[in-house]
Amino acid sequence: MxxxxxxxxxxxxxxxxxxxxxxxxxxxxxxxxxxxxxxxxxxxxxxxxxxxxxxxxxxxxxxxxxxxxxxxxxxxxxKGISIQDIEDIYTIRMMIEGLAARWAAEKITEEELAELKEVVDLEEFYTNKNDANHLHKFDSQFHDIIFRASKSKTLMHTLSTFHHYVQKARTASLASPGRAQKALEEHRAILQAIIERNAEKAEKLTTEHVKNASKNFISLVKNKGEYYERQD
Amino acid sequence: MxxxxxxxxxxxxxxxxxxxxxxxxxxxxxxxxxxxxxxxxxxxxxxxxxxxxxxxxxxxxxxxxxxxxxxxxxxxxxKGISIQDIEDIYTIRMMIEGLAARWAAEKITEEELAELKEVVDLEEFYTNKNDANHLHKFDSQFHDIIFRASKSKTLMHTLSTFHHYVQKARTASLASPGRAQKALEEHRAILQAIIERNAEKAEKLTTEHVKNASKNFISLVKNKGEYYERQD
DNA sequence: TCATTCTCAATTGCCAACATTATTTAATTT
DNA sequence: AAATTAAATAATGTTGGCAATTGAGAATGA
Known part of the structure; x- marks a missing residue:
């Protein structure tokens, strides 16, 4: 393992x-x-x-x-977190994760590639089982491996700035119906682009992936009412 | 003032x-x-x-x-900082500062715009006087105002992660012959785009501006030999 | 001689006490 | 009674000290 x-x-x-x-x-x-x-x-x-x-x-x-x-x-x-903040975080993440995918496609090792494949397979397994709990773990790992494969200390550190918002958002997103299946497909496509060492494609697919996750999460938040705002 | x-x-x-x-x-x-x-x-x-x-x-x-x-x-x-790290930081900055300029063009207030104009005028003054010391201060302020005008807490916070590298890089860059004049022209162009509320253009000019600064700084570092590496 | 264990110095992890600053309450003055 | 001042309270800022952990070198044994 x-x-x-x-x-x-x-x-x-x-x-x-x-x-x-x-x-x-x-x-x-x-x-x-x-x-x-x-x-x-x-x-x-x-x-x-x-x-x-x-x-x-x-x-x-x-x-x-x-x-x-x-x-x-x-x-x-x-400090409070407004909807605007969340949208900003997603926009920045879109770019940073895109960059990570681009560099990962250029620099990933065979070993890391094997890890990535394994994780996507596990994602498929748990998606079919509708097990959001395990799924969340492997969703995170997918992104972590790509960051690691980018070989950029700076990039990893920059992301770590909003690591916890990302965690929270992932958990909520994957619980929303249909999103898990969609996310899996997007991960497969990204994986394929990385296997082909197609950096441009990997970046593009990743920014799209984050954008979709963003749309999903933000609509969730807006329906559910306020997110972190004071409720008194 | x-x-x-x-x-x-x-x-x-x-x-x-x-x-x-x-x-x-x-x-x-x-x-x-x-x-x-x-x-x-x-x-x-x-x-x-x-x-x-x-x-x-x-x-x-x-x-x-x-x-x-x-x-x-x-x-x-x-922790050490490699040339690769510096290049990564510039790439990320390129995107983040571009984003800041885009949002600033959309959201800047008249007051902030006035500040920005004033700073660019001061930059011109000190560029002509070849006073790198004061120049550096206003160069920083130019970027700070744009970040502030973007009205994004997240963006400001993300940049703050590598605030000190940026400081260091600016000081070195502006001391390099010809760069100050060039930087001033680029700032004027960015200012103009923001005045026109042309977000796309402001973003594009800013990423170019950072890219130019990057090239300049990295060639400086490479000539001068290693940067932060141990020298024993 | 080499490997292993023991001891000790150096350093961090955590704590309780003291000093300073800010806020609230009470007292005093007008 | 309102406003100002003074005391008391509560919180943070800073200090030095003790316990726990680590690493290196000495002592021991094979």
Whole structure:
């Protein structure tokens, strides 16, 4: 079985700080803390049963990720995510993932190609079983392998900036009826372009793929009402 | 006189942590700490005359910025920047700045437009005076205003990821003979496109502008020998 | 001599306490 | 009673210290 490196984000789960960073990140993405809420170090440290130090370090990282805004001597408040933001993220992702596919088509190794094929096969398996949970995992892996194959540290790092929004969006998208089947077909086409080492085609198909995912997700969000907005 | 907001990066200069973050960032970019060097908390805290805590927090942020790699219980080692990385950064910037120009052309306010005009005039003034120091400042402001005018938090945040590489590259580029004059002309053209609210044209001119800057900078680096590589 | 184990120095991970700053509440003055 | 000032409260900023982990070199054994 192929081995998959852990993403930049999921690093350091060993340390308290790492776990807290992840925890807070998820809590914000999942809406436990909403726009305008302030993250109070002392409160969090009590809740989590740790000292303030790891909390502080985690908050400093959230700040750089853009999830919170830190005001000197006042504390950190959670930043909101508007529909506009989501659309912007998708537009940027469209370009970045397109670029990744282009470079991957040029630089992918045989080993990585084998991984990619395997993952698409697994996607097919779980799509037919309607198992959205496993599917989501392999959907992520498909994109991860392409990023890895692009051999660009910078590209991977840039994407990691909004890694968590992407995760969230994927989960929601794949649960929407019909989208999984469509996504699978698009992945097959991208895989084929990479096998043919056709960089232009791989890029084009990928930007289309992200654009479709974007349309799907945004219409989901708009139907379901507001996304991360305050609801009081 | 127009007022310019401080960039996301330059925030928190008030706090110790913020200053140390900036300091370390510059030291890495300037090559004081090179690839493979490890940042030792105790040593840094002595050198800078502060306790370890602000150092630690700054290092956590550098980690997220991708400038260092933090190994649990071992410490942070400085990551290298290859020519390939620089080229990748420029490619990504090309797209992101292009996007910013496109959105700016659609969304810029009259006030921001006035700022932009003023900055270009100042650029002209200092270009004629051959004052690379002031020039660099207004060159940065030109791009900052466009990002701000794009009204996209996400876009600004994405760029902030490699803000410091950009700074460094600009300084070097503008010092190269003839480039300043050329850059000014390109800025004038971009400004004109934005005035005409011609989004397509603004995007195209901007990607070209970044591509030219890229070519110039990369040839500089290649002539001068290695950039950030270890020299022992 | 080589390999293995042990010890110790160096370093990070985490914590509790102190200092500073901001905010809220109470007291005082007009 | 309203406004201003002063005290108290709560939060962050910073510090130094202790525990846990790592790595290197010494000591030991084959």
């Amino acid at each position: 192929a081995k998959f490196e852990k993403s930049e984000q999921e690093n350091n789960l060993a340390s308290l700080r790492g776990r807290i960073f992840n925890q807070l990140q998820n809590d914000i993405i999942d809406g436990k803390y909403q726009e305008g809420d302030s993250l109070i170090e002392t409160k969090l440290s009590e809740e989590m049963g740790v000292s303030r130090t790891p909390i502080r370090e985690a908050i400093r990282q959230l700040e750089l990720e853009g999830l919170v805004e830190s005001i000197p001597n006042k504390g950190a408040i959670v | 127009a007022k310019f907001e401080k960039s996301e990066q330059e925030n928190n200069l008030a706090s110790l942590r913020g200053r140390i973050f900036n300091q370390l960032q510059n030291d890495i970019i300037d090559g004081k700490y090179q690839e493979g060097d490890s940042l030792i908390e105790t040593k840094l805290s002595e050198e800078m005359g502060v306790s370890r805590t602000p150092i630690r927090e700054a290092i956590r942020q550098l980690e997220l910025e991708g400038l260092v790699e933090s190994i649990p219980n071992k410490g942070a080692i400085v």
